[in-house]
Amino acid sequence: MQPVVTSARATPSVKELAATLAHYLEKISGAPFSLETGDGQAGVVVGTIADFPGLGLDADFELGDPTQREAYLLRSHANGVYLIGATELAVSHAVWGLLDRLGYRQFFPGRHWEVIPRIPDLTLAVDVREAPDFYGRRIWYGFGDWSDNRADKAAWDARNRVASGLSIHSGHAWDAIYSDNRAEFDAHPEYLMSKQPVKFCVSNQDLRRLVVAWALAAFDKNPQRDSISLDPSDGDGWSNPDGSCPDGTVYASVSDRVVTLANEVAAAVNAKYPGKYVGIYAYFKHAPPPTIQVHSNVAVGVATGFITGGYTFDQLIEGWSRQGATVGVREYYSVVISHKDRPGGLPAGDPRAIAARIKRQYAQGARFMSAESSNSWGPGGLGYYLAARILWDSEADTEALINDFFEKAFG
16 A cells, blocks of 8 residues: 655665565565655655655754764655655665564574564554664674675675664784885885784884875775774794894884874874874783873773783773773674684674673763674574664673574474
């Protein structure tokens, strides 16, 4: 009885989302849903706020705030329902958010874990504006995946709203900087404290200028990107016995060295491209909080493992926040070489603990999540699924989600 409506200005991806919605509404109800173009006054209306300027919904969105790029509106009215997003990504969330309300689930990747309810008489009364609690939500395979599984994982991500509206890159990056500027480093060995692994001599002013230029060039090439990583290469190498680099005496800690470089880059980048971030981890030798202030646009992913200095995670996230950092979490839901994907042997195998950790991390100020995992959905799948749901809504009821999983997946 209700067509699925897109705007004449809708992009191909929005039209595809509308077709997907119509497809699933038909599978749920058994009745066809036509696809139409319209002004949004009637029907199941799918699109961005820019697609339907005549609806007067601008007040429901904060379009200038990058943390609100994933916000969407679901609102039923006498002539239909709005599925309106701030961006195309938000429209995708709106489509899957609506289907979720109707009982659709994609618990794990693959067709066997897709649950499509049968509801011949579809009705809906809703008026909500929804946005994720964590602005970045990544649950990724640390050792990659088989190519024939990737489409299923991408579909699981979309259907469970696992995405990053604000994309913070914080992976190990100094190796790439070294590789991109190899000739310059070869000409100036004083820029390095160590080659294997690559560790910079941060107290060298010319080294810092080189890194600033490298970062600015990356934003010049792609001004739309949200961030750039300046996290050191993995491993040790923070001391040089020959004394050619004075960092060990110039800075109070390894963290101070990393932050000094990240701060200088963040200041230079934001002078030219306001609102951009520099990402690093708080990890291994640079896990302890620094003694210096952190630029507010330096985003720090605090690791829950591989911590040195005798600190707990709680002390780390509190300490980095106190120094001004924007904090997130570098998590380990499964590390193959450590956990071997054994049932009960990986963190994701304790789903209630995963849920409780996310809730606590959000309360501590974390707003980004990068969770190393593995394609181990037997022992870890329920943990991954709960993580996806609670990263979106930190107040979600853990026990209700678990009960819903068992009832819908197994009856």
